[in-house]
Amino acid sequence: MTAAPVVIVGGGFGGLYTALALAARRGHPPILLIEPNERFLFLPLLYELLSGEVQSWEIAPRYDTLLAGKGVAWLKDRVSRIDGNLHTVETASGQKLPYSRLVIATGARVNSFGIPGVEEHCLGFRSLADVEQLQALVAQLRRTQRPLQRLAVVGAGASGVELACKLADSLAGSAAVELIEQGETLLTAAKSFNREQANLALVRKDVRLRLRTQVVGVAAGQLSLQTSAAGQAGGAAGPLSIEKLAVNGVIWTAGLKFEAPSIEPPAATDRRGRLLCQADLQLLGHPNLFALGDIAQVEGDEPLAATAQVAFQQAENLAANLPKSLAGEALEPFQYNDLGEMMSLGEGDAALTGAGLTLAGPAAFQLRRLAYLSRLPSKGHQLRVATGWLSNTSWLSSLNWLAKS
Secondary structure, three states: OOOOOEEEEOOOHHHHHHHHHHHOOOOOOOEEEEOOOOEOOOHHHHHHHHHOOOOHHHHOOEHHHHHOOOOEEEEOOOEEEEEOOOOEEEEOOOOEEEOOEEEEOOOOEEOOOOOOOHHHHOEOOOOHHHHHHHHHHHHHHHHHOOOOOEEEEEOOOHHHHHHHHHHHHHHOOOOEEEEEOOOOOOOOOOOHHHHHHHHHHHHHOOOEEEOOEEEEEEEOOEEEEEEOOOOEOOOOOOOOEEEEEEOOEEEEOOOEEOOOOEEEOOOOEOOOOOEEEOOOOEEOOOOOEEEOHHHEEEOOOOOOOOOHHHHHHHHHHHHHHHHHHHOOOOOOOOOOOOOOEEEEOOOOOEEEEEOOEEEEOHHHHHHHHHHHHOOOOOHHHHHHHHHHHHOOHHHHHHHHHHHHO
8 A cells, every 4th residue: 555645735945845855865755746836936036037137937947847757746736625633635626635744835925914905906026927917017117108107116125125126127217116114114134234235226226215104005006105204214203194106006015924724623823824833843733744934933933034045944854854753753853044145136236145245236146146046946957047047148257257356
């Protein structure tokens, strides 16, 4: 009788990299990845796809290509229910599948916070479809060249800042870019050097940063903002007022929502919906269930950033722990190693902090690309992408300049 597989729910960074790392181990158990999309998306380079600095096949390879010959089965479906008592998962298509161990890596989705009009009138920036819509909008604004054209990016975290910089470059002055943040500063969780470089980049690109400004409603062609009298960068707090801002488009990057599939018996979650885990990433009260990435939260620990490097490291830890769990051995706790922070700040520009290094500008941009090249899934895909990049004379020139710097 064939043993039930290790089932991995979700093919983002956490899920896919766990599957690949587990499959690379000698004598690994059967592995089934359940993911409804046809392509994996390397989100940190989505900004470069928007600006045309990378191609879609480079950052969005197909799962069937990535997993071919790896010993990982892929089911194009979505998990709707997990039965912890029967050790089965139910899918949207009606299948009921057994598992020996289950890994939940369903990530996060955009959080509208219940603000009227966000879901109806805002673009996201987490999929290839989002990029295509935004590229079409940028092309339209560049063609029309009408006065007072404006795009608004809501949320001045890393996604919002990187997106605002790329948009400003892509629009080339054909529309203004406004970056709207309800907090006191941009990039609250970032390294101070990167925050300073981001502020400088926004000023250079003439992106208007509105701090202490909350979106209270979105309509077709209009934002409703609640802001202090001095809501721009550097101002002091003042009386609240409502402003109607005409816009040609709104891109929403202001927050994430966490929602795992239905689990029976119910699993413990934090107030934001993340699954509570032990230090070894095993769900509390569910010895055969594990979670990682954005959906996971170790009980009692400070939340880790929702970044790819957290998921990379958790995937390696989990790939080592799953065989131990199947063998009844003690599991290793996950320990996060902060490797630094990289941020795109426009076409050919970036900032990075890590390993005792702080760097900004074209050199940081090239180092960031090289770092992400080494993180693309599977050696075969890395080689194909590297071959394409090496055939690009402008990229080769940049590498030569970097080597001489």
